[in-house]
Amino acid sequence: AQKVTQAQTEISVVEKEDVTLDCVYETRDTTYYLFWYKQPPSGELVFLIRRNSFDEQNEISGRYSWNFQKSTSSFNFTITASQVVDSAVYFCALSGPSGAGSYQLTFGKGTKLSVIP
Amino acid sequence: GAVVSQHPSWVICKSGTSVKIECRSLDFQATTMFWYRQFPKQSLMLMATSNEGSKATYEQGVEKDKFLINHASLTLSTLTVTSAHPEDSSFYICSASPLAHTYEQYFGPGTRLTVT
Numbered sequence: 699a700q701k702v703t704q705a706q707t708e709i710s711v712v713e714k715e716d717v718t719l720d721c722v723y724e725t726r727d728t729t730y731y732l733f734w735y736k737q738p739p740s741g742e743l744v745f746l747i748r749r750n751s752f753d754e755q756n757e758i759s760g761r762y763s764w765n766f767q768k769s770t771s772s773f774n775f776t777i778t779a780s781q782v783v784d785s786a787v788y789f790c791a792l793s794g795p796s797g798a799g800s801y802q803l804t805f806g807k808g809t810k811l812s813v814i815p
Numbered sequence: 816g817a818v819v820s821q822h823p824s825w826v827i828c829k830s831g832t833s834v835k836i837e838c839r840s841l842d843f844q845a846t847t848m849f850w851y852r853q854f855p856k857q858s859l860m861l862m863a864t865s866n867e868g869s870k871a872t873y874e875q876g877v878e879k880d881k882f883l884i885n886h887a888s889l890t891l892s893t894l895t896v897t898s899a900h901p902e903d904s905s906f907y908i909c910s911a912s913p914l915a916h917t918y919e920q921y922f923g924p925g926t927r928l929t930v931t
Contacts, residue, residue: 731918741853741906742924750918789858793918800847800864801918803910807858 700725702792704806711780712814719775719809721790727751731793731801732766732773737808738786746788749773780813787811816842819911821923828899828930835895836926838909844889845911849920850882853906865892889914899930 701724711717723732734746747757749766757764761778777784787808796802818841828834838848847866851859863879865871865886873879881903883895892911896903906927910920 735922740924741908741927743908743922745922748919793920796864800866800912801920802861802864803849803920805858810856 700727700730700792700794700802700804702790702804702806704788704790704809706809707807708810708812710812710814713782714779716776716778717780717811719777719788719790719811721773721775721806723771723773723790723792725792725794727794729795733791733793733803734764734773734775735789735791736786737789743789746775777811780811782813782815785811785813817913817919817921818842819909819921819923821907821909821926823926824924825927826929828928830900830930831898833895833897834899834928835893836907836909836928838892838894838911838923840890840911840913840921843911843913843921845892846889846914846917847912848886848892849910849912850884850892850894851908851910853908853925855906859908862894896928899928901930904928904930 703722730751732749736744763776765774787810789808790806792804793801820839822837850862853859862877863871863873867886871884886892908925909923
């Protein structure tokens, strides 16, 4: 069974601070994919990144960076110099095979980030 | 590319009526479509998985007679909430997996259902 844990329910930071959102996962699969999504108040999920289990290279995209460590089953997300527009709920998700060639996503409970001006 | 639409984006209905929500993959064919439900301040919970031309697979605890899912083509899946009650009020989100990358899911914008 797959499991994703986002231990931080809510985080508040002051604008321009850096913030890291934690994600720990559990799976027995050797091939799997990890995702981060942003959900602003409008509700629509915004895809941020996908990582497969064979690629542990960290990634940076502008103010966003991701640290994938298989040894600790973690896929943490850091926002540098946070902005008010970053305020949203962030979900970490794990995609693993569910049989017959399809995959199933398991979501963490989400972390609500509030960036205070 | 990889756009998924949902219609309607919001709907208000009276208790006892049925509501149909459409999910379309606009620029790709989807082997599999998924339906999620999200209550306020909670995460997405998978309700069911549907493959084109076959019966949907429902998650434990989801009433298949209440939440009817039809996946008639590789670009369209529908969710019908039958005999809706106030406790069915929620945010419903669909996603679609393309034929070439079944590990990927592209999400629709969601449908907010309010049952009065």
